Amino acid sequence: MTGIALFGAGTIGRVHARNIAAHPGCQLKYVVDTDIGRAEALCRAHGGQAAADVETALRDKAVDAVVVASSTSAHYAHLTAVIAAGKPVLCEKPIADDLGDAKRCADAAAGLVAATAFNRRYDASYLAVHERIRVGEIGKVEMIHIVSRTQAPTPAPESVRFSGGMLREKGSHHYDLAAWLSGAEPVEIFAAGDCLVDPGFAEYGDLDTAALTLRLDSGALVTFSFSRRTAFGYEEMIEVFGSEGMLEAGRQRRLGVALYKRDTVIEDGLHGGWYERFGPTYQAELDAFLAAAQGRGAAYASLVDGLRAQAVAEAAIRSVREKRVVPIERIW
Amino acid sequence: MTGIALFGAGTIGRVHARNIAAHPGCQLKYVVDTDIGRAEALCRAHGGQAAADVETALRDKAVDAVVVASSTSAHYAHLTAVIAAGKPVLCEKPIADDLGDAKRCADAAAGLVAATAFNRRYDASYLAVHERIRVGEIGKVEMIHIVSRTQAPTPAPESVRFSGGMLREKGSHHYDLAAWLSGAEPVEIFAAGDCLVDPGFAEYGDLDTAALTLRLDSGALVTFSFSRRTAFGYEEMIEVFGSEGMLEAGRQRRLGVALYKRDTVIEDGLHGGWYERFGPTYQAELDAFLAAAQGRGAAYASLVDGLRAQAVAEAAIRSVREKRVVPIERIW
Amino acid sequence: MTGIALFGAGTIGRVHARNIAAHPGCQLKYVVDTDIGRAEALCRAHGGQAAADVETALRDKAVDAVVVASSTSAHYAHLTAVIAAGKPVLCEKPIADDLGDAKRCADAAAGLVAATAFNRRYDASYLAVHERIRVGEIGKVEMIHIVSRTQAPTPAPESVRFSGGMLREKGSHHYDLAAWLSGAEPVEIFAAGDCLVDPGFAEYGDLDTAALTLRLDSGALVTFSFSRRTAFGYEEMIEVFGSEGMLEAGRQRRLGVALYKRDTVIEDGLHGGWYERFGPTYQAELDAFLAAAQGRGAAYASLVDGLRAQAVAEAAIRSVREKRVVPIERIW
């Protein structure tokens, strides 16, 4: 039974708390949050031991692992403390606001089980695509196309202050998928975008619509289509085109019910939101993290993978500004 | 260049005339119809030589083959004459109004190229299913399910006087498909039906909705779902379930365009009518008939196949009346 | 918190135990089984209070409801006892081996929350179809087609002694779906079948392949295609054809991954077995039962619904023997 301290009692912290409580292999020990009331409530709701501060939580030998789901600005301090304590850690992305801080964390964590919460890696469909590329079903990967468009309503532009903007927040998940699926490293990126949905994003220096082209060191080209609002639910899909075939993890439908009427066949549409589509990946992610923490050798996204995705994001943002290809420095 | 006499200048006769005129391997010589004006007009429209009577057409040595598309009640006389003249013949189904007459035709035609116009056998999808069953992709055929439902508007009940009713007109095509796909012979049938669409059909002793179960001599069970009206175009599909897999020739869509909107994906529907769906099969049927007539050995549905389908139809009609399984006498 | 006694610690009992333990609104109190060791082990594994006999369990006021998942031959005695105790009950089908006993139970349960475990009613896709028929999307129901074919390996023919045979075991779920979806009552049935998969079933008077045609009092025709073995996983689908459209709950695929290779697109197939496909319905079924037991008015399949399905099954079996349509006596 792995004892877990959870840092962060916000939206994503609550998802982790619920999954930790339901998992037969671990136990919620502490919840850490600057808002003590919120920490206590979450702890109580999921049978945790107590709300606590960072030091108390890390000092307790019954805490075998830590999940960091605090606000981004707290990540660096939290990660640094957990790594210093030598405990396995699963950290929401980004690792840190600053790329240099992120690199310091990744470097310091060498040898530890230190995971970045790239939950999409644990999606059953994506896992199948990953595995089937590995065994050679499509030969050499030459092109990847990834679509990720978020359902309406569009988030308020002010949210950019916390999220860092679409090319960081949404993007980093997908830069990671590209590297993970291809097994190749990012080399250079071009990004174009605009505010077609809500001009308000421009005031925060952000975009709501973007198309990116990433070159990998294998020569493969990866394209990304992002938007902050669809009129039809949460949309995500991946196509991997190789020299001997193409694998597609398509847009998933909800129910498999079709209505034949007049001159159409009206099928179920997409999931209403990202959580309906990817909710189960958080459980699988926790499962893989626990397995790794217990030395049972599961594959997981490391802090180094998180660092790589951040480096791509920073280059993408610069590319939008400079209207040119930006090389990605290999700091990971 | 095969010279062709066409008997019948009605709806289906016009389809044949058009295809004969467009086919590079044959030439329309005569059109025969009790309505001379209609025959002449059709002949002229497709570059034929002349309207004529049966004797004139059959006496001309330039007539190498005959297509019989006259009214059902004329089939027996027409077929008998063509067979006596020893010319290859393609006859619309049914072979004759009376099952005994149909048998006499089939017997008399032994050794001749004498084809029944089961045009669905020449559909590219059905041909593929047929071929793939032959090469063993699904093992031994155990169940077949065939759906055929006609688009709205429902035909007028009076049409039954000419068509012989749904279990003959629509049914015979599909009884033939079942035997052809399975390579097995019909043994007994159960049919249930009702007038759910239009009670007027009952006045003519007919149905508009029916479900049939046919047992083949291989033991396989074939089910048929028929209706005279859908709210969504012409619907036809076939599933063949075997010991090692299942082949499905699904409902075909028109365009391959999808609209993602709200919580649905709205795809193209079915073809508007049977001709949109199966029009091309008439050309393929003519092609196969010409190849056979010219001794190039193409596969085609024979008069014996037509006789078999008629025998099944008669048993089905009796089953509806007697509410029991009716054995199918092996007269073919 | 609803206290629950579970009768039966076999395969399906274990499914219920797991779901009861995981449900936040109820608590496992007792497990009753003739094999005390098995009852104790199951009780312990899921935090139950104790293994017990029927009387002890029913006498305890903390037992608010009972789930009967014992062997079919014990159903009658168990149901009778629970009904006499006036406790809400969810009973696996069939209600009783004998149709008369089943009727006695259904009659006795009048006024009680007494549910038959027709878990497919709680499938998200089937529920959607049910609801959409109710709101009129397809007009008047005219034809229903239901396919249910079980994955390989085929069960051993000896299993018939316990299951009652395919037309009872597999059939009753689907007779119930037909009545539930259409909102109409069964009137007469025709059933044809054979042993194409394993001749051993014939020794037990059973079939492994069957096609049935059920007529409802609305005039609608329902066809069923059943088999005890597919070469491609667990196959189930429903089509409901109405005067104004058709609703289809299609064969569900596993992952949504496709491989484009050579001249094919290789998609995911069906679920490996019925439990992979319908496992989640057991949780939804429990949820509905608890809601009804607590007076929160959920819809559920009653014992009367179970009785009806049994009456259809008995008529179907007679139809196979007598090769004719068998009227279904309205005993429910």
Add this chain to the structure above:
Amino acid sequence: MTGIALFGAGTIGRVHARNIAAHPGCQLKYVVDTDIGRAEALCRAHGGQAAADVETALRDKAVDAVVVASSTSAHYAHLTAVIAAGKPVLCEKPIADDLGDAKRCADAAAGLVAATAFNRRYDASYLAVHERIRVGEIGKVEMIHIVSRTQAPTPAPESVRFSGGMLREKGSHHYDLAAWLSGAEPVEIFAAGDCLVDPGFAEYGDLDTAALTLRLDSGALVTFSFSRRTAFGYEEMIEVFGSEGMLEAGRQRRLGVALYKRDTVIEDGLHGGWYERFGPTYQAELDAFLAAAQGRGAAYASLVDGLRAQAVAEAAIRSVREKRVVPIERIW
């Protein structure tokens, strides 16, 4: 009856000859080709009057319209002559090797029916998408994604000398689709590519794999994925994402037959080649051209549209070299 002179008797010239001969509304008069024997043979095969030189063909008053399908290097001279003669013309793309020449042609043709052979505009699926965007089904267009990947075997790198390379040959069709579907004008482009299929293309300064991002003056972003070789037939698809929905003209399958086997559903794949997929569009294109030439007001792609696509192609080629966004000068 429109009399037609066909310039060019090569591969695409033969497609036009066949369609002209089969079309009920026009007649093949002359075939013009530097290889007289080839011109004569093609003329004879399709019932044309005679092989001829440009002057003879254009002088004949029975020539009502001209189809230019000669080699690209001859386009400018041919087009100039036809425009001077004031006859309606349908010209294969590109209009001319040189962008300035192309502009001169487009300018000179003002007021004439002068069409560029962008045959994909006449595809039934693309037409449907175009029409449905017009009527507002998806609101304002924000993103378009177009995939075009050619089947194996890869063309020989030497072919670049005639085709002008992938970003011109393949690209121009798709730049045109983007502008036509969106109703917006190209503003700037970024293109990245490589030789992943065959390094031989690099020797000719060409690519075999490319990803492009085009910005339109509406703000919409268009992405293109191109490749010169797939392992699974000819692949083309279009997605148009708008503020109120998304329209998709998907990868078309050949037959609609599926095989359920083991844990997969094996469906038909794509068409074997571009001609199987887009062959029918050449007939529809001819039909639209004839209608326009006869003053029946059909919509068609003009020389101006052709010029625009060429301007995009040249900018794309420069972008690859300079690794930056290249503005597209508005010369059309």
